[in-house]
Amino acid sequence: MISRIGQDSPVYGRSYVYVYGSNYLHSQCAYDVAPGGFFASVYHLTKIRYGIDKIDKPEEVCIKIFAPRSNPRTPYVFWIWRSADFQERESYDMLGIFYENHPRLKRILMPESWIGWPLRKDYITPNFYEIQDAL
Numbered sequence: 001m002i003s004r005i006g007q008d009s010p011v012y013g014r015s016y017v018y019v020y021g022s023n024y025l026h027s028q029c030a031y032d033v034a035p036g037g038f039f040a041s042v043y044h045l046t047k048i049r050y051g052i053d054k055i056d057k058p059e060e061v062c063i064k065i066f067a068p069r070s071n072p073r074t075p076y077v078f079w080i081w082r083s084a085d086f087q088e089r090e091s092y093d094m095l096g097i098f099y100e101n102h103p104r105l106k107r108i109l110m111p112e113s114w115i116g117w118p119l120r121k122d123y124i125t126p127n128f129y130e131i132q133d134a135l
Helices: 010-020 084-095
Strands: 002-006 024-032 038-047 059-068 073-075 098-100
Touching: 024 084, 038 084, 059 073, 084 098
Parallel strands: 002 059, 073 098
Antiparallel strands: 024 038, 038 059
């Protein structure tokens, strides 16, 4: 099952998915849909039921949340799935999607002094970088 949820949807559907029973976050990723377009934050979730007859067929769901380039904000899911912590931080670091109220939203791959968001399609690579901490 694939769900498309817009930024203006109430609670962005994540609480619904949690109540529905998705108890395992496979992965979270984000991508730039098109230059000047939207960003997508993607969550792959599984509902794992335990029991001899239920463990063979887990239900999976993929949720895509689209955020406008002018204000790329979406609520974080760290309070539901703790494994989203580093994954949401990577999406912030590479694309600049702000996960509202995330407890540790800061750069995780790039240095704190880095300017810009390297995986955006409109990112312009500087001619050089100062390597301050390499030595």
